[in-house]
Amino acid sequence: MRDARRRILDTATLLFYAEGVRTVGIDRIIAEAGVAKATFYHHFKAKDALVCAYLAEQYELQRAFLPRLPGTGRAKLEEVFRRIVETSEGPGFRGCPFLNTAAEFADPAHPVRAVVADYRAWFTGFMRELLTEAGHPAPGTAAHQLLLLRDGVAVSGALDAPEQVRAGTLASLRLILDAPA
Amino acid sequence: MRDARRRILDTATLLFYAEGVRTVGIDRIIAEAGVAKATFYHHFKAKDALVCAYLAEQYELQRAFLPRLPGTGRAKLEEVFRRIVETSEGPGFRGCPFLNTAAEFADPAHPVRAVVADYRAWFTGFMRELLTEAGHPAPGTAAHQLLLLRDGVAVSGALDAPEQVRAGTLASLRLILDAPA
DNA sequence: AATAAAGCAGACAGGTCTGTCCGGTAAAAT
DNA sequence: ATTTTACCGGACAGACCTGTCTGCTTTATT
Numbered sequence: 431m432r433d434a435r436r437r438i439l440d441t442a443t444l445l446f447y448a449e450g451v452r453t454v455g456i457d458r459i460i461a462e463a464g465v466a467k468a469t470f471y472h473h474f475k476a477k478d479a480l481v482c483a484y485l486a487e488q489y490e491l492q493r494a495f496l497p498r499l500p501g502t503g504r505a506k507l508e509e510v511f512r513r514i515v516e517t518s519e520g521p522g523f524r525g526c527p528f529l530n531t532a533a534e535f536a537d538p539a540h541p542v543r544a545v546v547a548d549y550r551a552w553f554t555g556f557m558r559e560l561l562t563e564a565g566h567p568a569p570g571t572a573a574h575q576l577l578l579l580r581d582g583v584a585v586s587g588a589l590d591a592p593e594q595v596r597a598g599t600l601a602s603l604r605l606i607l608d609a610p611a
Numbered sequence: 612m613r614d615a616r617r618r619i620l621d622t623a624t625l626l627f628y629a630e631g632v633r634t635v636g637i638d639r640i641i642a643e644a645g646v647a648k649a650t651f652y653h654h655f656k657a658k659d660a661l662v663c664a665y666l667a668e669q670y671e672l673q674r675a676f677l678p679r680l681p682g683t684g685r686a687k688l689e690e691v692f693r694r695i696v697e698t699s700e701g702p703g704f705r706g707c708p709f710l711n712t713a714a715e716f717a718d719p720a721h722p723v724r725a726v727v728a729d730y731r732a733w734f735t736g737f738m739r740e741l742l743t744e745a746g747h748p749a750p751g752t753a754a755h756q757l758l759l760l761r762d763g764v765a766v767s768g769a770l771d772a773p774e775q776v777r778a779g780t781l782a783s784l785r786l787i788l789d790a791p792a
Numbered sequence: 793a794a795t796a797a798a799g800c801a802g803a804c805a806g807g808t809c810t811g812t813c814c815g816g817t818a819a820a821a822t
Numbered sequence: 823a824t825t826t827t828a829c830c831g832g833a834c835a836g837a838c839c840t841g842t843c844t845g846c847t848t849t850a851t852t
Contacts, residue, residue: 434829449717452633455809466830471811473828524717529766533714536630536705550770574779577771578763585710585762586755589731598755605786615799636839647800652841654798 435473437463442484447527451481451534478541481531485545488527493552503564504607507557507576511603514580515596518587526584553577567611575606616654618644623665628708632662632715659722662712666726669708674733684745685788688738688757692784695761696777699768707765734758748792756787 441463445454456477460470474480499509517523524530528546535542557576561569579602586595622644626635637658641651655661680690698704705711709727716723738757742750760783767776 450715452715453717456811457809467811467832468813469829477810525714530714532770533706533711534631534633536634546770568782571778571782574767574771574775575783578760578767578776578779578783580763581766582759582761582763585766586759589713589727590755590758594755595759597752598759601749601752601790602756602759602783602787605790606783609782609786637841638839645800648802648841649843650799658840 434463434465434469438465438470438473438480439483439487442480443487446481446484446531447524448522451531482541482545485528485531485542485549489545489549489552492549496556503560507560507564507607508603510560511576511579511583511599514583515587515599518583518595519592523587525588526581529581529584550577553580564607566607567609572606572609576603579603579606615644615646615650619646619651619654619661620664620668623661624668627662627665627712628705629703632712663722663726666709666712666723666730670726670730670733673730677737684741688741688745688788689784691741692757692760692764692780695764696768696780699764699776700773704768706769707762710762710765731758734761745788747788748790753787753790757784760784760787 438459442454442459445459445462456467456470459480460467463470474483496510496513499506499513501509528549531542532546537543554573554577558569558573561572561576566572579599583595583599586598619640623635623640626640626643637648637651640661641648644651655664677691677694680687680694682690709730712723713727718724735754735758739750739754742753742757747753760780764776764780767779
């Protein structure tokens with residue numbers, strides 16, 4: 431089989447997201463991926479490298495997916511958040527992989543944190559672009575407001591009742607998008 | 612010494628918050644607290660109990676502190692968020708203890724998660740009270756919006772530049788408080 | 793003065809985790 | 823045809839972590 435690396439990453443993604451990075455051990459991953467330990471360490475230098483690869487892939491997936499959503503400007507912003515809320519209502523939702531993982535790696539200098547920072551910078555820039563396109567009077571500040579909102583949904587979606595999250599999020603989104611100059 | 616329990620909790624609070632719950636071991640806590648292992652297990656049934664005590668105390672501290680802030684209604688809401696933002700700008704800020712710990716305990720049935728849920732329910736109710744007092748047209752939804760905002764500040768304060776967090780938070784707060792009927 | 797509670801130091805068992813290494817097989821590339 | 827690459831199963835070392843237990847000392851209470 432030539433796809434051992436793929437199986438490892440898929441298994442790790444599932445387990446890391448559902449149960450946390452520190453909780454899930456290498457032995458568990460290689461067992462469920464059906465892979466030998468030597469094979470794992472052939473593809474990944476260490477567990478940390480796997481964690482980075484996991485987050486890097488999530489980053490790539492989002493960067494490929496979100497911009498391709500339909501609409502432009504304001505309509506696209508609404509679509510993006512509609513999708514985020516929808517995801518947070520899914521059965522297996524356990525919060526944002528970046529935030530959860532960052533919470534487990536307290537050291538800001540850890541490589542994992544760099545991936546998280548990259549993702550957040552990209553998301554903020556993406557929001558600002560769409561806000562500018564939508565003719566928002568203050569796209570800079572509004573982009574950070576949307577980042578805060580996104581974080582809130584990720585956290586609250588994992589801890590609170592779905593109706594609360596949906597109502598609060600859509601209300602705040604509208605306020606931010608309709609903000610006067 | 613009669614305050615071994617106090618020293619344990621203080622040390623645990625410091626270490627758990629700064630480095631994470633799973634990362635910090637019992638041996639480290641008892642060493643830095645200057646306490647024998649038997650003494651630790653005399654006061655706490657297990658590590659999980661210490662984690663619960665840690666969060667329960669944070670809950671009590673916030674429940675005692677926030678309502679005593681000056682002002683009423685809208686002024687108090689602004690004061691509360693001014694303090695939250697201020698805290699997030701402090702040097703040792705590493706996010707919200709409840710959120711960070713919840714991220715490390717994926718099982719929603721774990722006792723730790725109950726403390727987190729209690730805190731969140733209290734905070735939301737507290738917001739709703741103040742919003743009602745301030746004559747807000749939709750205190751229910753607005754309370755959830757403020758919860759989302761609070762979560763956003765906690766997360767973003769630990770990961771992003773302070774100016775971004777401050778500007779975004781205060782802008783969103785104003786929008787939520789000034790929302791038309 | 794006597795008893796009970798709280799504390800100390802440290803050994804120990806049993807488990808888990810990461811990362812290395814061994815020997816051997818199948819497939820791909822040259 | 824040969825060499826290299828990818829893969830397998832599993833043993834192993836070394837570290838760490840939780841929780842228990844033993845034995846002794848100090849402090850508080852009665």
